[in-house]
Amino acid sequence: MTTRTPRTTRSCPCGLPEAYEACCGRFHSGAAAAPTAERLMRSRYCAFVRQDAGYLMRTWHPRTRPERIDLDPRMRWTGLEILDTAGGSAFHSTGTVTFRASYRGGALHERSRFERVDGAWAYVDGDFLD
Template sequence: MSRKNRACPCGTGEPYAECCGRLHRGEATAATAEQLMRSRFSAFAVADEEYLLRTWHPDTRPPSIEFDPGQRWTSLEILGRTGGGLLHREGTVEFVARYRIGGQDGEMRENSRFLRDGEQWLYLTALGTR
């Protein structure tokens, strides 16, 4: 099955092309901080460096992103959020991102901070990871 028809890695159950794929292709922007978080998880899953850098706040954006070819992002679970809605200028999203690497399962927990710049949400920083 092509990536276009597969379920989106972000976990909504929608086809990738109609979910995060639209954001990755620049056809739409994330309406909320959570939607941006989900689309960034999907960008890591499909190794879309351009999208990740485009949606990273310039104050904290790295020059490039190194992907581990042996790592496969497997699921995303949103644990909570503050702000980040249609009428907000900032917000946080706490999540667990699960992956598989070298035959072992792992997870990354993070509480991410997002800021809205005009009509676009941007990832600013992690408030905490484990």
């Protein structure tokens, strides 16, 4: 008789403890919308990790969305740290999220702006920080 070790569910790349499917995966699939600017930020980070350009484009504000994005398949994101949030809740129409996204060889530190578009959160733009 063969015994199997139970498969361990890995937490979502966004840094929250839930499995990808129950966390950012439901936003990526369209089964749910990110309820806050922070959750949208986390789901967008996760989309960069998973090379999901379609989700990134869908969640980019139409006013600032580029024609296309080219993701580097060699990029290896290694972690996300949320440093600060302002606004961005169910009671706001705008919000900011300051974060540090680490990658192999460095980190990106940004303050991102978000706005609601037809009720859903969208990434507008961001300022790179030191």
